[in-house]
Amino acid sequence: MGKLKLAELLFVCFMLPQGFAAVLNCSSPTASALFKELERNLFPEELMRPVENFSTPLNITLGITVVGILGLDEKSQTLSIVLWEVLEWDIHGLSWDEQQCGTNRVSVPRERLWIPDILIAEFLGDNNAQKTPYVYIYNTGHVYDDKPTSILSSCLLNIYTFPFDIQNCSLTFGSYLHFAEDIRLMHSSSSEDVLLESRNVLETNGEWELADIKVALTTLSLEDGDYSEIKFFILLRRRPTLYVVNLLIPSCFLITVDLFSFLLPPQSIDRCSFKMTLILGYTVFLLIMNDLLPVTGETTPLINVFFSISLALMVASLLETIFITNIQFTSSQYSAVPRWLKVLVLHYLAIIVCLRTKDKTTRITVCIDQSNRAMKTISTDSSGSQIISGNTLPDKLTPAPPASSPPPPLPPDPHPSIDFLKKLSRDLAAIRIQMEKHLQGSNASQEWQMIGTVIDRLLFISYIIFILTSFITIISIWIWSNSY
Incomplete structure (x- = not known):
């Protein structure tokens, strides 16, 4: 008996480092026989990692x-x-014969x-x-x-x-x-x-x-x-189809309409009302589509920047229209344009937006006053400003009589119609000068109007650049995402 216990102890000590190993021997090729073998050899080891030893x-x-x-x-x-x-994974040492147990796999809890x-x-x-x-x-x-x-x-x-x-x-x-x-x-x-x-x-x-x-x-x-x-x-x-149809396309339509509103005459009051209606519609559009935009605190989506810049351009175009309308109707009451503003807008920005200013021309009107032998020169430039200068006619036009000669006889009294015609000529000249001043305006008024025209052209070009840049960016990102 002592030798038998010693042999069993040596066998257990030999098998212990080898870990779990079980070859199932089914008594019959039935499910109950296989589960009995699993219940006896596998299920009691559910708490152990099924490896050869702990270091494996x-x-x-x-x-x-x-x-x-x-x-x-x-x-x-x-x-x-x-x-x-x-x-x-594999359970180390577990196996059974397919023919003996009746199957090559079995589902277990x-x-x-x-x-x-x-x-x-x-x-x-x-x-x-x-x-x-x-x-x-x-x-x-x-x-x-x-x-x-x-x-x-x-x-x-x-x-x-x-x-x-x-x-x-x-x-x-x-x-x-x-x-x-x-x-x-x-x-x-x-x-x-x-x-x-x-x-x-x-x-x-x-x-x-x-x-x-x-x-x-x-x-x-x-x-x-x-x-x-x-x-x-x-x-x-x-x-992106849902967002392109519901967000980008309507927004681009509104921006395009606002772009073509620059073709309306700037002095028209309807242009301000039209732009105000567009801004109101665009704001309502953004409020309705706010639920489709992502909300996150990490980064700002590029589409949100696009909407913000679009709204900012609409507001800027409305303010610029108000400024131009004000210039058109009240520029005659303004003082002269500051020199720095004139140089910046009329000399530099006008060249950038390809808008040439009109060259100043001078027109001279000469009036001779027969009563006092004086000549008045009225110079009118393209801006409507007048320069009036006067001088006495030279003596060669009215030669002095010799000292020894007797005094000339008195001229006969002019006919009354001649005085009437002279007075009428002076009145017509005054009326013509006032009409030219009224039609052409003062120099300061024309400069203010030219500044408004340059700013209007500059914003129009900025609108076109923004729309083209946005479309190119959106199309590029779309192509890149689809070809990823």
């Missing part, structure tokens, strides 16, 4: 398939997605086996997916665990190019407790296979489409040890 790491193969993209929340920076998560604690680092909230209480065990000891997973995970979103944005969300799978020396993760398929399978089974066709999936093996290093991890990078592209 357990290799776990992980694979996922994206079956549903529920959405991205820009405000809370979260991703809602549904996956099929597949875990595979999940609670009766040791299950790895693989979690998602970015996981938030609860898993609302349906529970799968069983896993497959093959006759080679291979365990196949396939379960659906509903994930609400954190995702750092970049919505600068909204609605043509592409988001890159990562899902990090790893053991919550076991170090890399206990559990090593490996991916079951390549990135191309995962993407192809996901696109084939994807059941959602909402705002987001699956652009690409990348897989990378990583290691998380901490003070206590290293953890084996697998990162899946899920690239999602937003479908």
Whole structure:
């Protein structure tokens, strides 16, 4: 008896470093016989990691398939997605004969086996997916665990190019407790296979489409040890059609209408009313479409900048129209244009906007007063300002009589009609001068009106540049997002 106990003790000591090992011998090829063997050899070991010994790491193969993209929340920076998560590992030493036990695989309750604690680092909230209480065990000891997973995970979103944005969300799978020396993760398929399978089974066709999936093996290093991890990078592209139709196209229509309003005469009061109506309509449009715009504190979307600049240009065009209208009706009451403003606007900005100022011309009107032999010169330039100068006619026009000669006889009294004609000529000249001054305006008034014209042309060109730049930027981002 002593020798027998010693032999049993040596056998146990020899088998202890080898860990768990069980070859099932079914009494008959029935399910009850196989489960009896599993109940006797496998299920009691559910608390132990199924490896040869404690220093042997357990290799776990992980694979996922994206079956549903529920959405991205820009405000809370979260991703809602549904996956099929597949875990595979081997139970060391477990095997049975397919012919003897009647099958090569059997489903067993999940609670009766040791299950790895693989979690998602970015996981938030609860898993609302349906529970799968069983896993497959093959006759080679291979365990196949396939379960659906509903994930609400954190995702750092970049919505600068909204609605043509592409988001890159990562899902990090790893053991919550076991170090890399206990559990090593490996991916079951390549990135191309995962993407192809996901696109084939994807059941959602909402705002987001699956652009690409990348897989990378990583290691998380901490003070206590290293953890084996697998990162899946899920690239999602937003479908921009809804936002282009509801946001960009109406906004571009309103901006285009405001652009063509520059063709209205600036002195028309209807131009101010027209622009005010456009601003009011654009403000109401932005308030209605505010729910479609993303809300986040990280970055400001480019489309919000586009709307803000569009509204600012509309307000600037209204203010400029008010300024020009005021100049047209009250410029005659203004003082002279400051020199710095005249140089800046009429000499530099006018050249930039390809608007040439009129050259000053001078027209001279000569009036001879027969009563006192004086000549008045009235100079009128293109701006309407007059310069009046007077001098006495030279003596050669009225030669003095010789000293010795007798005084000339007195001229006969002129006819009364001649005096009337002279007075009428003076009155007509005065009326003509006043009419020219009224029609042409003063020099200061014309300079103010020219400044208003230059500013109007400058804003019109700025509008065109902004619209062209915006369209080119939007089309470029759209093409880039679709060709990613």
